[in-house]
Amino acid sequence: MGRQVIIQELPKGELTAEHFSLQDAPTPAPGEGEVLVRTCLISIDAANRAWMQGATYREAVKAGDVMHGYIVGEVIRSGDPAFKAGDLVEGEGRWAEEVICSARGLQKLPAHRPISHQVSVLGIAGKTAYHGLVGVGLPKPGETVVVSAAAGSVGIFVGQIAKALGCRAVGIAGGAEKCAWLTEELGFDAAIDYRGGNLFRELKAACPDGVDIYFDNVGGEILETVLFQMNMKGRVVCCGAVSQYNATAPTGPRNLPGLVVVKRLRMEGFIVMDFEDQDAKAVADLSGWVKDGQVKVVEDIVEGLENAPAALVGLLAGANRGKRMVRVAPDPA
Amino acid sequence: MGRQVIIQELPKGELTAEHFSLQDAPTPAPGEGEVLVRTCLISIDAANRAWMQGATYREAVKAGDVMHGYIVGEVIRSGDPAFKAGDLVEGEGRWAEEVICSARGLQKLPAHRPISHQVSVLGIAGKTAYHGLVGVGLPKPGETVVVSAAAGSVGIFVGQIAKALGCRAVGIAGGAEKCAWLTEELGFDAAIDYRGGNLFRELKAACPDGVDIYFDNVGGEILETVLFQMNMKGRVVCCGAVSQYNATAPTGPRNLPGLVVVKRLRMEGFIVMDFEDQDAKAVADLSGWVKDGQVKVVEDIVEGLENAPAALVGLLAGANRGKRMVRVAPDPA
Known part of the structure; x- marks a missing residue:
């Protein structure tokens, strides 16, 4: 079982935390080409709101969906040869403690710590x-x-x-x-x-x-x-x-x-x-x-999956300072 | 003496022919670096109207100015070694039968006839x-x-x-x-x-x-x-x-x-x-x-300098079909 944030209703005007709800759901086993990820961090982005307006560069999110989002986490079980338990990954996920991801939408991350850098300056x-x-x-x-x-x-x-x-x-x-x-x-x-x-x-x-x-x-x-x-x-x-x-x-x-x-x-x-072809240079x-101090890394980390809706609402109102993300679980050892 | 079209008053909303007036004025001799041009054709462009709104990619035109415009004509007298009487030229001019042009703003044209092509397809x-x-x-x-x-x-x-x-x-x-x-x-x-x-x-x-x-x-x-x-x-x-x-x-x-x-x-x-560096290829x-018939040249030629204001007003209302220009004088022999 794991907690997840559902889109209760799509907003017509201003988004509020009441457009979401929290629920517990059983975690299925990953199928072929799928990976079960334990979410550590969820990136909170203005684009999340745009996805609720309709199709953008990706399909729209719908009422009843577990909210979509970009996550960093650790592989628990893998149904794809490209990933194994313990891998640190980033990619398309959901606002949930445990997420079944398509292996194609995931990328392995280097051992760099803190992993929050993968959501902010290097993400x-x-x-x-x-x-x-x-x-x-x-x-x-x-x-x-x-x-x-x-x-x-x-x-x-x-x-x-x-x-x-x-x-x-x-x-x-x-x-x-x-x-x-x-x-x-x-x-x-x-x-x-x-x-x-x-x-x-x-x-x-x-x-x-x-x-x-x-x-x-x-x-x-x-x-x-x-x-x-x-x-x-x-x-x-x-x-x-x-x-x-x-x-x-x-x-x-x-x-x-x-x-x-x-x-x-x-x-x-x-x-x-x-x-993407310029990512390595970036x-x-x-x-x-960052190393020579020319770029300072500022992160705005909100603790707890249950606070993800308020974190997004606040972001849209300009409450954040630097990269906002939600910590769902601590960094893996 | 030659006829010229003056901007009587700058328009606040819709442009009308009444914003212009016609007058006779003496034609001065060209100074150094200047060329006296007899206007054959005036290009009528939506941009002419934009110039009346304020500075664009060029300075704004002002009330009292002889209206600015792009012309094709024949050099009558030259104060610049780059041009001589009889040259066919194009460039920044005025809505007038005779125009003193800065030699720097003029270009010589080839012998191609009709010269209207220099305002339409080749202009x-x-x-x-x-x-x-x-x-x-x-x-x-x-x-x-x-x-x-x-x-x-x-x-x-x-x-x-x-x-x-x-x-x-x-x-x-x-x-x-x-x-x-x-x-x-x-x-x-x-x-x-x-x-x-x-x-x-x-x-x-x-x-x-x-x-x-x-x-x-x-x-x-x-x-x-x-x-x-x-x-x-x-x-x-x-x-x-x-x-x-x-x-x-x-x-x-x-x-x-x-x-x-x-x-x-x-x-x-x-x-x-x-x-400009691609003009020759264009x-x-x-x-x-044009030669092989893939591009047909359509021109909308209005006769007479006095009709230039109405020609511009009509252009802004979409009355033209193809390139609109005003013929002030016949093609040189």
């Missing part, structure tokens, strides 16, 4: 920041990089990677406290509280040479405001639209596509899997920067 | 279609290309070039008559009347394999509708936003940037000058296609 968050900024944004030293949701799981790495690459890093985040933390603790050149009501003016002051790359995690009005300050041939790395996921009546930036034409911008969407670069 | 319209589709869209044979304002100056070439490159070409235009003309005369595989009220459904029927490249001349709701049917890794060539130029309260596509992320789209703006390819 989806760090790789998303790296591939989006490096592979899509194509930054040149001296350019100005702006990132929204800058104190979030991906944002903290975007800014720090930008600095490591010789760019000016400017973050947009919610609240003066987060902003101070970005500049004082994480080395951002400037940070702007979008709730301050003066984003346009503060952005202008923080980016005297305009914006060359905007790493967009939010869409909506913030995207609209940054677009006005993009430089010619600027690049908008489209990573997320978190401002829109809970919206019942989404709004589009009113200066699109006008400014894309006028400024010859490139707006490009990506997901981390598009750059991990090597990120590990190096 | 900005044809090159814009070519560079946008080929250089930004990167089409592969078998892909589906959708173009809006398909019966317009650029659109007619986008569809025909798409066909020449082995793609499926689908046009969006205003009115059943234009649509029939696109399929029957210009070889589009399908054409959809956006005024029919069923764009989404008709687009779906016309693009059974989805849309790989959308060449967007209009922005707004049509862009929003096409985005829903883009394929993964699709490309949106952002060429114009004519639906927004006359709008006092522009609207943004509500599915931006969401769908750019989900479908990993690339939206990229360009202007024809960005691809002209060679286009000339070849």
Whole structure:
């Protein structure tokens, strides 16, 4: 038997913890090509919410499903020759203590500890920041990089990677406290509280040479405001639209596509899997920067499977600082 | 003395012919680095209207200016060693019978007749279609290309070039008559009347394999509708936003940037000058296609400088079929 989190009902507007419920269920034996994994960590991502809106880059999740999510855990029993009991793995899983995974959706992890790094800097968050900024944004030293949701799981790495690459890093985040933390603790050149009501003016002051790359995690009005300050041939790395996921009546930036034409911008969407062939380089670069202190790893770990729904709801409201994950069980020995 | 068209007042909303006036003015002698050109043809472009909204890729035009425009004409007197009387030239000019041009903004034209081809298929319209589709869209044979304002100056070439490159070409235009003309005369595989009220459904029927490249001349709701049917890794060539130029309260596509992320789209703006290094290839390819009948040249020539304002107003309302230009004087002998 193991505990699991069920989607009780799909949200129509704002997601709440009441859209989920906890249940006990028997754990089946893995079939051929399947692996039984004991979950250690569940990655909590804004994308989890997007999956509830309908088909995205993957099929939608449905009411009655055990909630889908990205997990790191230990193999208990394997029905696939590629994995054996005791292997540390990551991949597509569920919000559950024990998960039957398709072997094709799993990857073995190195012995690196703490394993939480596999969810943060060396996992989806760090790789998303790296591939989006490096592979899509194509930054040149001296350019100005702006990132929204800058104190979030991906944002903290975007800014720090930008600095490591010789760019000016400017973050947009919610609240003066987060902003101070970005500049004082994480080395951002400037940070702007979008709730301050003066984003346009503060952005202008923080980016005297305009914006060359905007790493967009939010869409909506913030995207609209940054677009006005993009430089010619600027690049908008489209990573997320978190401002829109809970919206019942989404709004589009009113200066699109006008400014894309006028400024010859490139707006490009990506997901981390598009750059799998660059993963080894990403991990090597990120590990190096962590080692020499250029990239600080900030993790926001919520304890207990039962708190996963609240952890996601909080993430969508911007409650996290750094990569949010849920600890379901301690690191394996 | 020569006639010229003045911007009487900048439009706040819809542009009308009354925003312009006609006057006679003495023609000065060209200074050093300047050339006096007798205008034969003026290109009428949606971009002319955008220049009145503010600075774009060039400075804004102002009330009191002789209206700016792209012209083809004959050199009468030259103050620059690169040009001599009798040369046929194209470049930045004015809506006037005689124009003092900066020599740096002019290019000599080959002896090709009719010279109207230098404004249509071998000029900005044809090159814009070519560079946008080929250089930004990167089409592969078998892909589906959708173009809006398909019966317009650029659109007619986008569809025909798409066909020449082995793609499926689908046009969006205003009115059943234009649509029939696109399929029957210009070889589009399908054409959809956006005024029919069923764009989404008709687009779906016309693009059974989805849309790989959308060449967007209009922005707004049509862009929003096409985005829903883009394929993964699709490309949106952002060429114009004519639906927004006359709008006092522009609207943004509500599915931006969401769908750019989900479908990993690339939206990229360009202007024809960005691809100057590819102009020779564009002209060679286009000339070849015209010669072998794969690309038909359709021109919409309005006679008389005094009709230039109405020609632009009509263009913005979609009255043209093919490249619109104003003939100020007959082709030189």
